[in-house]
Amino acid sequence: MIKVKNLYHSYSNDENYAVDDVSFEISKGEIFGFLGPSGAGKSTTQNILTGLLQLQKGEVEVAGYDVKHIKNKMFNKIGMSFEQSNVYNKMSGLENLEFYGKLFDVDTRNPMELIKMVGLDGKENIKAGKYSKGMKHRLTFARSMINNPELWFLDEPTTGLDPAIASNIKDIIKEENNKGVTIFLTTHNMYIADELCDRVAFIVDGKIRLIDSPKELKLKYGEKLVEVEYLREGKPIKESYSTVVEEEKNQLIKVIKENNIQTMHTKEATLEEIFIKVTGRGLV
Amino acid sequence: MKLWYSFTKELILSSKSWYFYIELGMAIILLLVLLFVVPEDFDSKSEEYMYLDVPQVVKDRYRDNLKDEDLDEESQMVEVEADKRTFQAEFYETDESEIYILDSMEALNAFSSGERVPTVHVRVNEENQIVHTYYLQGYETQKLKNLLLVFHNRKAGYDVIEDYSDNIPVRSLYQNIEPLSDRENVIPVFLTFNGSLMSLFIIAAYIFLDKSEGIIKAYAVTASSVWHYLLSKIGVIIVTSIATSLIITIPIMGLQPNYFAMLLFIITSGFFAASLGLYITSFYKDIIQAFGVLYIVIVIMIMPNISYFTPSWDPDWIKIIPSYVMLQSFKEIISINGNIAYVLVASLGFAVLGLDIFILANHRFKKTLTL
Numbered sequence: 001m002i003k004v005k006n007l008y009h010s011y012s013n014d015e016n017y018a019v020d021d022v023s024f025e026i027s028k029g030e031i032f033g034f035l036g037p038s039g040a041g042k043s044t045t046q047n048i049l050t051g052l053l054q055l056q057k058g059e060v061e062v063a064g065y066d067v068k069h070i071k072n073k074m075f076n077k078i079g080m081s082f083e084q085s086n087v088y089n090k091m092s093g094l095e096n097l098e099f100y101g102k103l104f105d106v107d108t109r110n111p112m113e114l115i116k117m118v119g120l121d122g123k124e125n126i127k128a129g130k131y132s133k134g135m136k137h138r139l140t141f142a143r144s145m146i147n148n149p150e151l152w153f154l155d156e157p158t159t160g161l162d163p164a165i166a167s168n169i170k171d172i173i174k175e176e177n178n179k180g181v182t183i184f185l186t187t188h189n190m191y192i193a194d195e196l197c198d199r200v201a202f203i204v205d206g207k208i209r210l211i212d213s214p215k216e217l218k219l220k221y222g223e224k225l226v227e228v229e230y231l232r233e234g235k236p237i238k239e240s241y242s243t244v245v246e247e248e249k250n251q252l253i254k255v256i257k258e259n260n261i262q263t264m265h266t267k268e269a270t271l272e273e274i275f276i277k278v279t280g281r282g283l284v
Numbered sequence: 285m286k287l288w289y290s291f292t293k294e295l296i297l298s299s300k301s302w303y304f305y306i307e308l309g310m311a312i313i314l315l316l317v318l319l320f321v322v323p324e325d326f327d328s329k330s331e332e333y334m335y336l337d338v339p340q341v342v343k344d345r346y347r348d349n350l351k352d353e354d355l356d357e358e359s360q361m362v363e364v365e366a367d368k369r370t371f372q373a374e375f376y377e378t379d380e381s382e383i384y385i386l387d388s389m390e391a392l393n394a395f396s397s398g399e400r401v402p403t404v405h406v407r408v409n410e411e412n413q414i415v416h417t418y419y420l421q422g423y424e425t426q427k428l429k430n431l432l433l434v435f436h437n438r439k440a441g442y443d444v445i446e447d448y449s450d451n452i453p454v455r456s457l458y459q460n461i462e463p464l465s466d467r468e469n470v471i472p473v474f475l476t477f478n479g480s481l482m483s484l485f486i487i488a489a490y491i492f493l494d495k496s497e498g499i500i501k502a503y504a505v506t507a508s509s510v511w512h513y514l515l516s517k518i519g520v521i522i523v524t525s526i527a528t529s530l531i532i533t534i535p536i537m538g539l540q541p542n543y544f545a546m547l548l549f550i551i552t553s554g555f556f557a558a559s560l561g562l563y564i565t566s567f568y569k570d571i572i573q574a575f576g577v578l579y580i581v582i583v584i585m586i587m588p589n590i591s592y593f594t595p596s597w598d599p600d601w602i603k604i605i606p607s608y609v610m611l612q613s614f615k616e617i618i619s620i621n622g623n624i625a626y627v628l629v630a631s632l633g634f635a636v637l638g639l640d641i642f643i644l645a646n647h648r649f650k651k652t653l654t655l
Binding site for chain 2 (some may be wrong): 050051052054068072073075076078079080084085086087088089090091097102103104105106109140147205
């Protein structure tokens, strides 16, 4: 669905690249997470893929279209949900969706269906300018589905939303993906990436450091540990043992045999921990 | 169809914005100014204040001469105020002047010192010669001073003046067309600046507002073209220009103007001005950055006003400034027997030029719309 080969982009038109030799491919039906801290090149890459920035160097194919010679028809196949809400404040939520629906050449979704989907029903006739930040964000998210996109670009889709609504948004993303929609997810939130993505790419300073599935990354980079909590002479003790190192494995068996175990669970490395381990940088 | 949807959406959004009503309100204010502040024709007669400090015989001769030139060949006794005092004066009105003969030197001084107007003291000297003493105010030109000198030394200069004036070629500024009244003459200025040229600045404001709200990004990822977006903005601005122009013109001019030519010219000149505004806008991130260039454009566009109100100053270079052509075209449109061929050629020129600039602006916006 997306093919990117040796992509470069410089805002100053020199060798100072914001995106530096980036290559990756995304298959149809995949959820691909683009993870990186602010200024890493996530948005620049996404803007090139969606035609918001002109392609300077490299080869990019999106939904079967060469981005170098971008055609309006391409946008019938893609949807884009922006991190910053950008709706017409003087139009109601419903009017916003109705207007955008008219700008595509394909069958579009019923605006009210989308309004209900993101929990804005009952507020569809209120001017978007009077919506809260979270409501505007949901409207922007709903708008990106208006043309039934085959390829869906999501930029921080749950940022600023309360947990219940964020959970609803994640459910919608999963549901759309189950229908076969390919999703390009840009985020610095490792939990949503871990939960939703089939594969993730770590990008830092314009370069992709690795691409793999969260599960594989955890297997490769995450140290497998067992955390045990037990009582010794009436006092609670909490210890971690590696399930890989032979000596620690034996110690763990001994602790289990000799003590009254209170809690015991395996501990996986988080994506954030792996990101820091691989890139040497935090995600913020 | 997408262009139509974009246009109607922009129209709805405009109707919901306060700026739209400010434009309409401003047109009404300009109309009221024209109707109630600007006179039908400006009174260009100069006021002259004299004190005749001469024997009665000479006074009578002066009065007889003035009566001969007076419009109704009669003088009137009037009260005039100067320096918070009231004086008696004889009033004569000729084709060119309003002349007040004051009754005392005190009155003359009051006008000269208190009202700061030029006055004339006419007296007879020891050699029985009539002497005119002018109390000028310092702002008079050397030309006027020279003229007074020549006028009072007729023997020396009269022949020369007569000979010179006989050889001055006189060219009528209005040939086949009826001249406009002073009030009507102001209308092209309002139409040019409140209508056509405002498009240049309004489109910049609209685009920068959309940029700051990120709306352009959302539009750019739809199957609609950038030029649809740009042209729909221009369309709304032209509709507003038509409305404001008609608000100003119809109550004053009635059916006299050629409204077909007017609509055509507002559309083409507005399209040109808005395209120019778009092109300038495409180089900048926000209106603060663009303001320097916009300011220079404003100043250049204002310059043809000087030529418009001073027809004798009409250098070739000023004729290539678009607002010059706009002023002249609107003047032709509202005049009886105006030169409509000039308007049509100007419309064609603005349409072609506007289209070229629009294509350039569209090309630039594709690159910079989301920056």
